[in-house]
Each structure stands twice: as C-alpha cells, then as structure tokens.
Amino acid sequence: MTRLTRPRRLSAGLAATALVLTTLGAATAASAVPAPVAAAEPGPLMNYVVNTKASPGHVRKVEKAVKAAGGTVLVSYQQIGVVVAQSTNPDFKTAVRSGRDGREVQSVGATRTAAVTDGTAAAAAPAPAGASSEREVLGAPVPDPRENEQWDLSQIKADQAHKITDGSRKVLVGINDSGVDDTHPDLAPNFDAKDSVNCTTNGVPDRTVGAWRPTTSPHGTHVAGTVAAARNGVGIVGVAPGVRIASVKVVNDSGFIYPEYAICGFIWSAERHMDVTNHSYFIDPYEYWCKDNGDQGAVQEAVRRAVAYSTGRGVLAVAAAGNSNYDLANKTTDTGSPNDSTPVSRTLDKNCLNMPTELPHVITVASTVQGGARSGFSNFGLNKIDVAAPGSAILSTAPGGGYRTMSGTSMASPHVTGVAALVKSAHPWWGPLEIEAALRKQADDTACPAVPDARCTGTTKNNAFFGEGNVDALDAVKRGW
Structure with missing residues (x-):
C-alpha cells in the first residue's frame, strides 16, 4: 500500500x-x-x-x-x-x-x-520521511519481462481463469493512485482517457489531457499493469487483460493522499459509473483517523460518506491493508502521525480507522509471498482482512514503457481488483455487494502458519492473516450461484 x-x-x-x-x-x-x-x-x-x-x-x-x-x-x-x-x-x-x-x-x-x-x-518537494510513496519496496527494473515470469497469476489461478474470460470491455476499473502512464504499450490498449481525472489540486477535478499521468511515482502505473495489462504480445498480462482502466490521480508529487483528494476520487468514480476501484494507499496525514469531535472526526465522516455514496452507485472499492505489520483488530498506539508535520505518540481505540481500508464494504487485502505465506510487512487482523493476494516481488508495468518488481500490500490489492473485474465481466448484473460476497466465498481457505503464531487468530475459514483465504480467480468466474 x-x-x-x-x-x-x-x-x-x-x-x-x-x-x-x-x-x-x-x-x-x-x-x-x-x-x-x-x-x-x-x-x-x-x-x-x-x-x-x-x-x-x-x-x-x-x-x-x-x-x-x-x-x-x-x-x-x-x-x-x-x-x-x-x-x-x-x-x-x-x-x-x-x-x-x-x-x-x-x-x-x-x-x-x-x-x-x-x-x-513547493508541492513538488521531496516527500518527507514516512511519506506513503516510500513505503513500497522497489526492485530493479526488468528490461525484457514475459508472462511466464508472473508467478502471481498462476498462484491466484488467473491463468486458468483467462481460459474462461479475459474480462469484458464493458467493465471499467478506476486506478485511484499516483497516475497511470497511458502511453505504455501494455496499458494503452485498455486505457479510458475520457473517464480519467486528476484530483491533487485541493480535490478539484482536473480533466486536462494528461493530467492523470504520473510525475514522480511509478506506483499507479505498476498497479494498473497488475489489474489490466493487455494481452497484446508485449511484456506482461494483467489479471483482467480485457477490461478498461481509468486513471484517478489522488496522490500528489510528494506522495501524499489528502482527504479532499480521496473524496474527489470516490465521487468521480461513482459519477463515471466505474465498476471497481483500487485504492493502494491510506489517507494522510493520519495513518489512523480517530472519531473525535475535531478535525479527525469530521474528516472520517466526510470520507465515510464518499465511500458509501460510491458503493451505492455501484462501485466496489478494493484497498490495501497496509505495510506496517500491524494488528488492525487490536490497535494500541500510533507514533507516525501526522506525517506531514511533527508526529506525536497517541493511544488508539476501535474508533480509529485506517481509511479507506477499514470503512464499510471496502475489500481489505493482505499480502502474500510466492507459495502463499503471509508477507512479513502486511497488516493483519481478525475480521479486518477480507482476502489475501500476492504482493511480494510483483512484476508489472513502469512509466516510460518499462517493467519492474515492487512489493507491498499495494501490489496485492490490484490482484483482487482484477479478480473483481473478472467477476463483474462474468456476472454483469451483479452489484458491489454480490461481487464482495463472491470474492469471499470463492477464496481458497488458508490456515494459519504451521509454526504457531499467536497473532494469527481465528480459523482456517477466517483468520487474522488471510481473512477468508487467498483470492481464487478461477473459482470466482466459473461457479454459478
């Protein structure tokens, strides 16, 4: 994330x-x-x-x-x-x-x-320590990537799901992130410019051509490739290579996602009739926004309304769980917020939420490594994590026509977003709640580690590390209800 x-x-x-x-x-x-x-x-x-x-x-x-x-x-x-x-x-x-x-x-x-x-x-100044753009681990760019390098697709059975559907052109996915390089040869075939926007100047929508592109971060372009890199004989293949994507730029040049940016993104996605949106971020400057009678409570309410409105308009939101190796179900303290000025140590309670991931009907995704074990950086929490997906050393697209590996729950979330787009393609009449239920039901039950870890509470069917299991693209598209 x-x-x-x-x-x-x-x-x-x-x-x-x-x-x-x-x-x-x-x-x-x-x-x-x-x-x-x-x-x-x-x-x-x-x-x-x-x-x-x-x-x-x-x-x-x-x-x-x-x-x-x-x-x-x-x-x-x-x-x-x-x-x-x-x-x-x-x-x-x-x-x-x-x-x-x-x-x-x-x-x-x-x-x-x-x-x-x-x-x-001043907005283009380098991000201070702790800014979200620094939270992902970047690997070396890959000069000549191929589909057979994408272990993550086979792990979630996307390669098998593609034999049933690559996704429908009628399905539109919003990449709410740092911008998407729509000129990338693996993204251009599926890019929808008319539904793209930039929200990073005070949350006011800017539809200037190209304003949705990245300026300082490869993050959004990488996320977009995992969701829907085209099947075109070039580079890699996304989880849902047949759907359309739009860039909803909500991350500024310093790596911050302020509330007004995120709200703009959610409302834009709703009014542009998107089907699924990916949110590989948390809203700054607080990692956890507490329901108080001041700034944080007012912002939490405003964002909650925006998410609820988007869901009500038919948009399923999928979000990264976070990379702090933190138990979201048992919050204690936060020492890193606010991250745009001077952090202070504070006590958290159940009303302090990581947004948007902990808001109602947002699918919260934890990260796994190759083989299916939990990524050590991934946040967790019983009844907080919905499903898990690959997020460590993921190969995807990079600005300028390149490719690179990145790690983070930010990389796990777009796998689930892609599966949700495949589900919507197979069941076009389903709304967000039906797709959410399908993702949960069709996920592969994943038990806690064989070596006991006291943090992994729950059962095989639903636990703190994997939620209801590792997402399964094949089952999600082939089974009827």
Whole structure:
C-alpha cells in the first residue's frame, strides 16, 4: 500500500455528468449575506471539510457560511453534504459555525496539519520521511519481462481463469493512485482517457489531457499493469487483460493522499459509473483517523460518506491493508502521525480507522509471498482482512514503457481488483455487494502458519492473516450461484 500510497481546470465534459459541484469562485443562490466576522490576523493557508445535510439547500447555506468566515469554497458535493473549503483565517472552524447559515454545519475539520501548497512549486518537494510513496519496496527494473515470469497469476489461478474470460470491455476499473502512464504499450490498449481525472489540486477535478499521468511515482502505473495489462504480445498480462482502466490521480508529487483528494476520487468514480476501484494507499496525514469531535472526526465522516455514496452507485472499492505489520483488530498506539508535520505518540481505540481500508464494504487485502505465506510487512487482523493476494516481488508495468518488481500490500490489492473485474465481466448484473460476497466465498481457505503464531487468530475459514483465504480467480468466474 502506498501511504502511497491528480489538478486544475474543470472541463465542459464534467458538466455532463451527474456530479453536482460548486467549484472555486462559483456563485451561490442569492440570499441575505451574513455579516462578515471580524477579520483575524491571517494564518497559514489550510483546507477544511465542512459537513452538513445532503441537500442542495443545506449545502448552499454552508457555502455562504464558509465565505462569511473568510473562506473560499473549493468544491461542494451536494450528494453527500460535504463542502471542501480553504482559508487563512486561524479561527475558521469557529467562525464558520457562527451566524444563521453556520447553524447548518454539522462538523468541520482541517484536512492536513501542514500549510497547503497545492498548485505551487513547493508541492513538488521531496516527500518527507514516512511519506506513503516510500513505503513500497522497489526492485530493479526488468528490461525484457514475459508472462511466464508472473508467478502471481498462476498462484491466484488467473491463468486458468483467462481460459474462461479475459474480462469484458464493458467493465471499467478506476486506478485511484499516483497516475497511470497511458502511453505504455501494455496499458494503452485498455486505457479510458475520457473517464480519467486528476484530483491533487485541493480535490478539484482536473480533466486536462494528461493530467492523470504520473510525475514522480511509478506506483499507479505498476498497479494498473497488475489489474489490466493487455494481452497484446508485449511484456506482461494483467489479471483482467480485457477490461478498461481509468486513471484517478489522488496522490500528489510528494506522495501524499489528502482527504479532499480521496473524496474527489470516490465521487468521480461513482459519477463515471466505474465498476471497481483500487485504492493502494491510506489517507494522510493520519495513518489512523480517530472519531473525535475535531478535525479527525469530521474528516472520517466526510470520507465515510464518499465511500458509501460510491458503493451505492455501484462501485466496489478494493484497498490495501497496509505495510506496517500491524494488528488492525487490536490497535494500541500510533507514533507516525501526522506525517506531514511533527508526529506525536497517541493511544488508539476501535474508533480509529485506517481509511479507506477499514470503512464499510471496502475489500481489505493482505499480502502474500510466492507459495502463499503471509508477507512479513502486511497488516493483519481478525475480521479486518477480507482476502489475501500476492504482493511480494510483483512484476508489472513502469512509466516510460518499462517493467519492474515492487512489493507491498499495494501490489496485492490490484490482484483482487482484477479478480473483481473478472467477476463483474462474468456476472454483469451483479452489484458491489454480490461481487464482495463472491470474492469471499470463492477464496481458497488458508490456515494459519504451521509454526504457531499467536497473532494469527481465528480459523482456517477466517483468520487474522488471510481473512477468508487467498483470492481464487478461477473459482470466482466459473461457479454459478
């Protein structure tokens, strides 16, 4: 998983979707404007999520409250009652709740602890220690890869599943990541440019041609190849080589995935009618967002709404479990958050969630090595892991037409995403919940290690290391219900 882990102009094509947005500088309905609050000495530029009821009227009132508090509306989602705002007012969180329109604010929280640099030269600065883009292990590029090097495909029986289906062109998979090199010869045949986007400037969708491409990271391109590298006699083959892929860029040049980026990605995927989305990241700057009455609680609620909306619109989300060798079912402390400023040691409880992987109906994927054992870096947890898949030393595509091996739960997740795309191809009438059930049911039961490991609690059918088992592409596509 990348703590890795796209930017600017809204095109006319966006207006044709069902996405209801208010973008930077957009006008709101005319009404009495609240008296402005007393101007405070400007502070650092910060972004916020402001939550209200999911209705056009409530969102419009909150937009006015944002402006009265000295803020700017970046983007609004009437579908889920979330407004993303920006302000240098150090008292913004208090000010936005004041006045008549402020009564409609349910919660408000800053989306990061460092000042906003989106769209500036500072945004391209090297990622600090701990940034998600550094969490994957990169192997040496492979100059002349071949399908017979892909042990991972045979381990999940994808090679056998391909005798039944390579996947349908009607199935669209969103690669919510650091960008996809759509010029790569193994990805170009399956790439869908019209449904691709960049969300990494304050979470405002940018459909500029090529904005979805990677700039500093090979991560998204590698993930895309595992999902759907084409069967074209070149390089490698993906788990679902016959489906289409779109790039939903949610990782910035420094390797961060801030909440507004992720929310933009989930809403975009829903409104573009994607079938499956892959999320090989956790949302920064907190590895675990706690349900408090402050910033983290407000952000957790905003992201939860975005994920639920996406699921309700027919999109199955698949996510990496994480690379911290951590028991998600028994959280204790976190010493690495926030990762965009100064980390502090804090106590965690069951309400502190790794997002999006721990949100409802998101498929959480653990990583295995060749042979099926658990990867030592993989997070685990009874009733937290849904299924497992290969994630160590995975050969896939790299920007510029190359290939390389990478390791991480980020590499495990796209195997399951590819299998989900095959399931959708074989059962086009199934929605997210049916596909989720199929992935669980058809996974190969995998027992805890023969040498006892106290962390692997549960049974052969469902345990902390493998969930309901190693994903099985063949069974997932051949068995009827």
